[in-house]
Amino acid sequence: MTMPEDIAAEGQDMEQIRQAVRALCADFPGKYWRQKDRDREYPTEFVTALTKSGFLAALIPEEYGGSGLGVTHAGAILEEIQKSGCNGGACHAQMYIMGTILRHGSPEQKARWLPKIASGELRLQAFAVTEPTSGTDTLSLSTTAERDGDHYVVNGQKVWTSRAEHSDLMLLLARTMPKDKVEKRTDGLSVFVVDMRKALGNGLTIRPIRAMINHSTTEVFFDNMKVPAENLIGQEGKGFRCIIDGMNAERILIAHECIGDGRWFIKKATDYANERVVFGRPIGQNQGIQFPIARAYAAIEAADLMVKKAAAMFDAGQPCGPEANMAKMIGSEAAWQAAEACMQTHGGFAFAEEYDIERKFRETRLYQIAPISTNLILAYIAEHVLGLPRSY
Numbered sequence: 001m002t003m004p005e006d007i008a009a010e011g012q013d014m015e016q017i018r019q020a021v022r023a024l025c026a027d028f029p030g031k032y033w034r035q036k037d038r039d040r041e042y043p044t045e046f047v048t049a050l051t052k053s054g055f056l057a058a059l060i061p062e063e064y065g066g067s068g069l070g071v072t073h074a075g076a077i078l079e080e081i082q083k084s085g086c087n088g089g090a091c092h093a094q095m096y097i098m099g100t101i102l103r104h105g106s107p108e109q110k111a112r113w114l115p116k117i118a119s120g121e122l123r124l125q126a127f128a129v130t131e132p133t134s135g136t137d138t139l140s141l142s143t144t145a146e147r148d149g150d151h152y153v154v155n156g157q158k159v160w161t162s163r164a165e166h167s168d169l170m171l172l173l174a175r176t177m178p179k180d181k182v183e184k185r186t187d188g189l190s191v192f193v194v195d196m197r198k199a200l201g202n203g204l205t206i207r208p209i210r211a212m213i214n215h216s217t218t219e220v221f222f223d224n225m226k227v228p229a230e231n232l233i234g235q236e237g238k239g240f241r242c243i244i245d246g247m248n249a250e251r252i253l254i255a256h257e258c259i260g261d262g263r264w265f266i267k268k269a270t271d272y273a274n275e276r277v278v279f280g281r282p283i284g285q286n287q288g289i290q291f292p293i294a295r296a297y298a299a300i301e302a303a304d305l306m307v308k309k310a311a312a313m314f315d316a317g318q319p320c321g322p323e324a325n326m327a328k329m330i331g332s333e334a335a336w337q338a339a340e341a342c343m344q345t346h347g348g349f350a351f352a353e354e355y356d357i358e359r360k361f362r363e364t365r366l367y368q369i370a371p372i373s374t375n376l377i378l379a380y381i382a383e384h385v386l387g388l389p390r391s392y
């Protein structure tokens, strides 16, 4: 198989990357994912294969052992994973969480963590932002980190911290100054790298949440958990800014996953519409079956344009908040449209586990809610792009 490093040297041939991902995914068919889903098991074999192939290190610069590719290429990897019927949600964060260290970490921090993340020796795929009470209102989060000599003491709780049980490190956003003492709303939060191998049982507790999909998501509790001061990323109190550009990368990459999901649903629906004969003819001969699939196809193609635009802007270092958000919103809605069309095309068989549709249907629904819900994207566009009054 062609390795991503080789591909980078060969002029970053996108089609070669896509082919290599498809070849890897062929070893993980629907049967594999059905069992994992049923038993709520982590897809360790799949994640190990992706790690060994180097795909998860696509965004890490070559000097730290990665492939030094952009979001455009990393997105293509995730799109192909989803298009092959696999689920990148188990490990996609290993690709992008490290971006906060890469862009805002000190040279020592980069040298300490990035090569091991690139090789897969260290997993940094837990991102602890959401809290039960503050929800989407990130600036109201209440987990605190208080400086005490050469370390910080963390107290509080996070929810929906995905993959925490399958990660060595966690990127944590915590409050280092009370909300009513900060000059700017976005100040007072700080980002830390938590070494969970040391913290577990020493102030850190992780509890799995059984959810609608197999996403290894958890709630985490901090009870006087100590984090060395050297694990603070960037400036104390300026952490929100450190995670915001990473959030654009996350949204663009997840938008690629939506495009992949959408293409999987459309292929599945089209194949079945051609094969299934009822009333003496293929159901796909009926416009009532054809049109929703065709409409979903058009929506996915249109969303793909926005996703590609957002990725290109991110890779060019241009501000791309509106594009990243629109890509995620339109992508997730187009994927859902395709899911609906696929479900309806399959009739009763869509409910049978062995068709994988009900599983993918549940999985793709997530992306209208996480990592950011559609309403919040609309509010962002209304305020920051259209100049309407802030609504929240």
Ligand SMILES: Cc1cc2nc3c(=O)[nH]c(=O)nc-3n(C[C@H](O)[C@H](O)[C@H](O)COP(=O)(O)OP(=O)(O)OC[C@H]3O[C@@H](n4cnc5c(N)ncnc54)[C@H](O)[C@@H]3O)c2cc1C
Pocket (backbone or CB within 6 Å): 126, 127, 128, 129, 130, 134, 135, 136, 137, 159, 160, 161, 162, 163, 211, 215, 217, 366, 369, 370, 371, 372, 373, 374, 375, 376, 379, 391, 392
């Ligand atoms: C499976 C899963 C995995 C996740 N993984 C992670 C993770 O790894 N790390 C992490 O930090 N978080 C994670 N999340 C959390 C996710 O980012 C949040 O669930 C999401 O951002 C929405 O926040 P909330 O659930 O608190 O909803 P709330 O903020 O309570 O909002 C509920 C609803 O109200 C709407 N709403 C709220 N305020 C407004 C407003 N002003 N105007 C209009 N509508 C509004 C929202 O759009 C939403 O539809 C995950 C969630 C899930 C379900």
